[in-house]
Amino acid sequence: MSIGTSERRSGGHARVTGSQKFVADIGLEQMLHVRLVHLNCGHARIVSIDTAQALAVPGVVSVLTAAELPQPMPRYGPVFNDRPVLAVGETKYHGQPVAAVAAESKEVAEAAAELVRVQHEELPGVFTVAAALDPASPLVQEPELRPNDPLNHTNVLSERRFGWGDVESARADLVVENVYTFPMITHFAIEPHAFIAAAEDDGVAVWTPTQNPFQMQRILATVLGLPVAKVRVHALDPGGAFGGKQHPKYEPLVALLALRTGRPVRLVLTLEETFQEVRRTSCEIRARTGFNRDGTISFQDIQSDFLMGAYADIAERVIDKSNYLGCGPYRVPNSRTVVRALFSHTTPSTAFRGFGTPQVSWAHESQMDDAARKLGIDRVEIRLRNLAGKGEAFLPGDTPADGDWAVSVRKAADAIGWGTALSPGRGRGLAVAVKAGATTGASYSIVRLHWDGSATVLAGTSDMGQGARTVLAQVAAHELGIPHEWITIVMGDTATVPFDLQTSASRSTVFMGQAVMRACQDIKAQLKQMAAELHAPDAPVVELLRARFSAVRGEVIGVGSYRGEYQPEHPLGGAPSFYEFTCTASEVEVDEGTGEMLLVRHVTVADVGKALNPQHVEMQDEGAAVMGLGHTLMEHILLDDSGRIRNLGALDYRIPTTKDLPLEMHSLLVENADGPGPYGSKGAGEGGLMATAPAVASAVTEATGVVIRDLPLTPERVWLAINEKDA
C-alpha cells in the first residue's frame, strides 16, 4: 500500500513553516553563549595564554584553556583517541580552538574572545602529500599517541594493501599510467554546526545535530567518566550533514563547560569555523592499468595517498573502503591497490558522502577513457566489456555483484543520447562507480501499536534530509496495515530510542528498515495470538485492539533488530550488505575562449533494488549529483604557505547554485528487488556524486581534445589546458 508510493515527507510541514527546531533554534533558561578562540595560522607553538582581560569583561562567566581541563588532556575520536578537547602545546590546523569563552550573551562572548591573548610562535607545517611524505618534515602527531606503531615517527597513520593475482607478471597490450588529484572540499551544510550542553541531575544532556547519537553518547561518557546511562544525547535533525556531522566535534568541550559553570551552554559555529572543522580527504592517486587489445582489463595497479589532516577521525575507514573497491565494478584478473592515510597540519577530514569512492572512481574511470581512446573502442563499450555480471565474484571471496549493472549503463547511455550527433563544441561522457554498502553493526527498533490502531516507532536513525522518517513510517504502515498518517516516528534521543550504529553508508533503509519490519512482524505474531485467545481469527486489527485494551488499557510492543556480523579477517570487518552502484552521463558545451562550461544534460542512474519512496530516492540522487558538480567544477579549499584557508567562507568558496544546474537533469532508477533491505531495497543517496567528475571530464575531453586529471575543472584550468594544447 504505502510502499513504492511518493508519500510526502514526514516532518515536511514543520520545515516549510519555520517551526522545525534545529540546535541553534533552541534556547534554554540561564543559557550561556560560547565563543572559540583560535590563531590565524596552521601550525604554531603556544607560548602562553593570558585570559585575565577576557575574564574581566562583565558578563563573562568562564574562559577555558587546556590548563583548566583535566590532566592528561582528554582525547577522543571515533577510532583513535587523538583529538584533544582544546589545543595542548601547539595548534595543528588553522582554526583549532585554543580557548573557549562562556558568557551571558553571544556579543559579550565574542568581544571577550578577542581579548584572550595567545602568545605563539608559528612553525613550519605539512600541507601537501609531498610534504607529508618528506622525512625532513615535522611530525604532525606526537609519537607517544601511538607508542606501539612502527610508523609513529612518520606522518603515515596507516598503509593498507589489497589485491589478488599477480600484477608484476600480468601481460598487457596497453598500459596507461597517470596521476590524478582530488581537492580538499568542505561539506558546507547550510546549518553550521551547533552544540548545547546542560548538567542534568547526576549526568549531562547534549543537543547536537549528530548523525550518530550512540557513538556520541559513548565518547562523551568516556571523556566525562560517566556511565552511558547518565549521558543523554538529543540528536536533533541535522540541517544537512553529508558525513560532516557523523563524529564528535566540540560536544566534549561544551559538556565540560556546562559541568564547570553549572549552566547550560550553547556554541553555534560560524560558517567559517565549520569550514575549519570538517572536510573531505583530498588525495593523489597514481594508477597504472593494463589492458588487452579488446579493451578488457589485464591488471590494475593503484597507489593512493590521502591527506587526512591533523587527527585520524574516520580516515582509516575512508581509505579502506576506497581501496577495497579501488578497481571499481569491474572484472579485474590481477589487482594491487595500496593506500596511505597521511597526517597534515590541516582541518581533520571526516566522512563525506561517497566516503572515498568519488576519489578512486575519478582515477579508475579516467583510466578507462584513456584506454578507450588509445584502443579505438567506444567508451561505453569498453565499460560493458569489463563490468562484472550479476552474481559474479568481482571481489574474490566477497559478496558477488548484486545488480545487473550493465542495465544501468545502457539506460544512462540511452538517456544522454550516446552515439547520436553532437553540436560543435559539445561532448559527452559516461562513468560508473561502486561503493561498498554498510557492513557491520546493529540497528534496533521498538514499535508500539496503541489501542486505537495508531503506532509509535522508535528508531535511532537521524533524519538529515534523506527522509528516513518518511520511509520508516511507510515500512511500518505497510507491515501493520494502517495509514501512513497514523504513525509517529521518534528519533534521536538516546534516553528514548534503542541503539543504532549510525546513520551513514546509506545503511538506514536496509538496516533500520529491517529492524522496523521485524518489530512489526513481532507485533503481528502477538496479534495473531491475541486473535486466537479472543476466538476472533479474522477480526480487523483495530477491533482486536479495542477488544483487548478497552477495559484494561495497554498496547502491543514489538522489538526488531538487524545486524551485520563482524568478521575480523575481512578487510572491511564484514562483507558489504549491498553495493551502491551508479552510472552518470553528461553532455557539456565548452566555450574554448573562456574555458566556461555549460551542462546541457546530466543523467544519473541508481540501482536501488526497490524505491520505497521514488520521489525521496530521486531527490537524494539528484541532490548528490548537484553536490558532485561542486567538486567537479568549482570547489576546492586553497591554503596559503601558513596553512591558512584562503577561501574561507561563502564569498570565496563557491558551491553550486540554481545557475550551475544542467539545462536538463534526469535521475533514473533501476529496480529489480534484489537488495537486502525491506522489499528488496538497497541503500541509496550517495551514488549521484560518485561518478560525476569522470563523466563530466570525459565530456570535456570529447568537446575540446584536452585531458585534465586534476579537479575541479574550473574555467581557468580548462582554458589553460586548451591553450597548452594549441601552443
Add this chain to the structure above:
Amino acid sequence: MRIHVTVNGAERDLEVAPNTTLLDFLRDDLRLTGSKECCDLGECGACTVLVDGRSVNSCLMLAVEADASEVTTIEGLAKDGRLNPLQDAFLAKGAVQCGFCIPGQVMAGQYLLQRNPHPTLAEVREGLSGNLCRCGGYVQICEAVLAASEVGR
C-alpha cells in the same frame, strides 16, 4: 534604540542595540527562529525575509533600519495552520530535504511570484540564485515555484 515594526501582522515595539541585525532581532528578541543563519554575509539566502514586500537578507540589514516597516517571515505565510500554495507546492514537489535552507527559499520564491506571478523556468532559476541548498534540491525547488504560479492562474 526603540523601534516599531509590524512582524507577520503583529505590531512590536522594542528596544534594540544599534548594531543588532534584523536576523538577530527576529531570532533572539522575537524568538522567530524560522529565519536561519548560515553565512552571515548575504551569500546564502537562508535568512531571507520580506521587508515592506521586498526580499532582503536579514543578516545584512540592521534592525533599526526596519523601523516603521512591515516584516514578513516564514512564520507569517501559513494562515490558521493552512499552508500557502507555495509552501504546499514545496512539499508536493519533494523540494524539502533537510529543510535548513527552505524558509529562505520559500521567502525568495514568494517574492519572485509577487513580482512575476507567471515566471519561466529561467526566471525562477535566476530569481532563486541567491539561495543556496546544499541538499541540492534545486530542480524540485524550481518546480515548486512554477507549480505555485500555476495555482495562481
